[in-house]
Amino acid sequence: MNLWHIAWNYLWNRKLTTSLTIVSVALGVALIYAVLTLYDETKKRFTEEGQAYDMVVGGKDGSPLQLVLSAVYFMDKPTGNIHYADYEWLRNHEDVAEAYPVMLGDTYRGFRIVGTVPEFFDQTWISSAARGTMRKPFKVGRGRCFERSMEAVLGSLVAEQTGRKVGDTFVGTHGFIEGLGHKHHEFPYTVVGILEPSSSPMDRVVFCDLTSVWEIHADHDHAEDEASKTEHHGNEENGHGGDNHIAESNQDETSDHEGEQDEDEDLEVTAVLVRLKMPGARFGFKDEANTELNAMTAIPAQEVAKLYRQFLAPLQTVLLAVGFLVVVISGLSIMIGLYLSIIQRKRDMAIMRALGASAYEILGSVLIEAFWVTLLGIGAGYLIGCGVSECIGLALTKRYGLTIGVVAVNVKELTAFSAIALVGIVAGIVPAWQAYRTDVARDLAEL
Amino acid sequence: MVRIKECRRQLGPGVRFRCQDFWAAAGTQTALWGPSGCGKTTMLNLITGLLRPDEGVIEVDGIEIQNLSEGKRDRFRGERFGFVFQTFNLLAPFTALQNVLLGMRFSDTVAESEWKAHATHLLERVGLKHRLHSKPATMSVGERQRVAIARALANNQKVVVADEPTGSLDPKTSEAVMDLLLELCDEEKVTLLLVTHEREIADRLEQRFDCSGLIEEAAP
Numbered sequence: 001m002n003l004w005h006i007a008w009n010y011l012w013n014r015k016l017t018t019s020l021t022i023v024s025v026a027l028g029v030a031l032i033y034a035v036l037t038l039y040d041e042t043k044k045r046f047t048e049e050g051q052a053y054d055m056v057v058g059g060k061d062g063s064p065l066q067l068v069l070s071a072v073y074f075m076d077k078p079t080g081n082i083h084y085a086d087y088e089w090l091r092n093h094e095d096v097a098e099a100y101p102v103m104l105g106d107t108y109r110g111f112r113i114v115g116t117v118p119e120f121f122d123q124t125w126i127s128s129a130a131r132g133t134m135r136k137p138f139k140v141g142r143g144r145c146f147e148r149s150m151e152a153v154l155g156s157l158v159a160e161q162t163g164r165k166v167g168d169t170f171v172g173t174h175g176f177i178e179g180l181g182h183k184h185h186e187f188p189y190t191v192v193g194i195l196e197p198s199s200s201p202m203d204r205v206v207f208c209d210l211t212s213v214w215e216i217h218a219d220h221d222h223a224e225d226e227a228s229k230t231e232h233h234g235n236e237e238n239g240h241g242g243d244n245h246i247a248e249s250n251q252d253e254t255s256d257h258e259g260e261q262d263e264d265e266d267l268e269v270t271a272v273l274v275r276l277k278m279p280g281a282r283f284g285f286k287d288e289a290n291t292e293l294n295a296m297t298a299i300p301a302q303e304v305a306k307l308y309r310q311f312l313a314p315l316q317t318v319l320l321a322v323g324f325l326v327v328v329i330s331g332l333s334i335m336i337g338l339y340l341s342i343i344q345r346k347r348d349m350a351i352m353r354a355l356g357a358s359a360y361e362i363l364g365s366v367l368i369e370a371f372w373v374t375l376l377g378i379g380a381g382y383l384i385g386c387g388v389s390e391c392i393g394l395a396l397t398k399r400y401g402l403t404i405g406v407v408a409v410n411v412k413e414l415t416a417f418s419a420i421a422l423v424g425i426v427a428g429i430v431p432a433w434q435a436y437r438t439d440v441a442r443d444l445a446e447l
Numbered sequence: 448m449v450r451i452k453e454c455r456r457q458l459g460p461g462v463r464f465r466c467q468d469f470w471a472a473a474g475t476q477t478a479l480w481g482p483s484g485c486g487k488t489t490m491l492n493l494i495t496g497l498l499r500p501d502e503g504v505i506e507v508d509g510i511e512i513q514n515l516s517e518g519k520r521d522r523f524r525g526e527r528f529g530f531v532f533q534t535f536n537l538l539a540p541f542t543a544l545q546n547v548l549l550g551m552r553f554s555d556t557v558a559e560s561e562w563k564a565h566a567t568h569l570l571e572r573v574g575l576k577h578r579l580h581s582k583p584a585t586m587s588v589g590e591r592q593r594v595a596i597a598r599a600l601a602n603n604q605k606v607v608v609a610d611e612p613t614g615s616l617d618p619k620t621s622e623a624v625m626d627l628l629l630e631l632c633d634e635e636k637v638t639l640l641l642v643t644h645e646r647e648i649a650d651r652l653e654q655r656f657d658c659s660g661l662i663e664e665a666a667p
Contacts, residue, residue, distance in 0.1 A: 009545070351530075355525055355598075356522060358521045358553075
């Protein structure tokens with residue numbers, strides 16, 4: 001029987017009020033925890049992919065952020081295409097260590113089909129989990145990498161959600177909106193490999209050789225050209241509408257109208273992911289690329305930082321402010337609840353003083369009550385926050401392939417929890433002081 | 448054992464407590480007797496250190512308590528005095544056993560390792576072996592007062608102060624509680640100071656102190 005036990009018994013004695021106060025603290029804590037966790041975890045994931053490439057080069061029909069989101073994270077609409085020759089220029093540049101082309105245009109059951117080169121899977125990234133270490137994000141878990149046209153390697157989530165196995169075949173749908181584009185039935189893909197989970201948007205991607213996309217779209221473009229002669233491009237708002245796929249890119253239209261050209265010059269890629277030998281030289285290289293190429297360049301790390309600084313950081317601040325406001329209101333409810341309880345328990349306080357409890361022990365027991373409520377609120381809030389973050393995390397995984405860890409508590413969250421605990425204890429001071437000032441003789445006499 | 452000498456305490460404008468001399472030897476049982484409002488409870492509060500005199504000496508077990516700091520008086524009270532109140536004053540959230548344990552919590556008289564055994568023994572002694580884990584709200588008034596008596600003896604106190612201990616009880620229960628209180632105080636050689644306005648109860652104790660006139664009111 002110590003002060004903690006005494007405080008606990010008093011809280012238990014008014015279960016309903018205590019529970020409601022704990023719930024109100026918990027809601028504030030959950031909001032704060034979820035906001036901090038989701039912000040930090042998504043940033044970590046975004047940063048890892050962002051740091052993987054020093055530069056992205058792509059079409060000019062959009063913003064640099066859109067280019068990064070579409071080519072690195074496969075989230076947004078592509079910004080048009082660039083000539084294959086631009087990719088070759090980048091690949092052969094003396095400052096470039098690695099250059100990976102990506103070609104977008106089709107989807108399979110909502111998952112993007114990305115044409116690239118087999119070397120794409122040999123990349124190593126700086127790990128966000130263990131800072132400074134390198135990790136190989138792409139490992140073919142089952143099967144093998146694609147070696148020829150119309151072979152596909154599925155990201156882990158694609159395989160999981162579509163149920164496709166090595167050896168299965170499937171056909172892609174033109175455009176990025178599921179159900180609107182026409183299916184390329186004449187060009188079935190064969191699954192030759194499935195990637196291990198990489199906790200990145202790549203898990204939601206179907207990879208194939210560049211030539212596969214070119215083959216399909218050369219045929220598709222031809223068909224479209226024939227159709228356009230009679231329909232005068234009257235069908236742009238169908239499955240292709242709004243999608244910056246090969247056949248609709250500005251460059252392609254230009255080349256179509258120029259008549260006969262060399263076949264290689266017609267080849268295009270959506271973007272090129274570039275890693276430089278000296279990452280510090282990226283700003284100089286960016287200027288050079290902008291001059292030499294008819295393309296847009298973007299530095300992923302810069303764009304991601306901008307995205308967080310300009311859009312997500314203010315949102316985080318607002319949500320954190322709401323969370324802390326809830327906590328402060330909860331603090332007030334702790335104070336009011338305890339204060340009313342102390343008024344009802346004046347006689348109990350006096351009895352304890354008569355039994356030999358010092359005024360400080362009485363003060364301590366009330367502060368402990370406030371602490372208990374806050375502690376339980378933080379505990380419950382943490383669990384609720386984990387649950388909410390887990391749910392949002394699952395949604396993010398399903399939609400963007402971002403896998404986030406929600407259980408670990410970092411310094412920021414510990415600081416927030418400590419601040420909340422402080423609010424709770426401060427809320428206990430007024431009622432504790434009231435209890436401290438108990439007039440024992442008077443309160444014992446009052447019936 | 449308990450002595451008051453030339454003690455004064457202002458209680459309000461024109462109202463004053465004054466006790467010239469009081470003495471209760473160790474192990475004796477004294478009734479502080481008198482009509483309502485005569486100053487009996489004030490006298491108990493002064494003896495137990497719940498009130499501090501403006502003047503005079505209050506000596507308990509050889510220690511003049513009027514000069515002790517508030518903290519020391521709290522500790523002294525917890526170790527030396529046991530309380531039995533008219534309205535029992537058990538703490539509602541706690542069981543009978545916990546209420547008795549609470550009596551030991553604020554003093555070092557009984558070793559912590561022995562608290563539970565000691566409290567259980569006391570409750571058995573007052574006939575509540577079967578009610579150890581009952582909360583006050585589920586007990587009869589007689590049972591509650593017996594828990595209060597057990598709590599009052601929890602620290603092997605030297606003095607038990609009982610303020611109208613039978614005031615809320617029916618005559619039959621009152622008789623039983625008084626029997627138990629007197630018997631236990633006699634057994635434990637505890638000094639008993641019992642406040643009552645009932646002459647019959649006062650007569651059961653070995654000495655009586657008439658409290659009439661302890662409160663002085665100035666003429667308006």
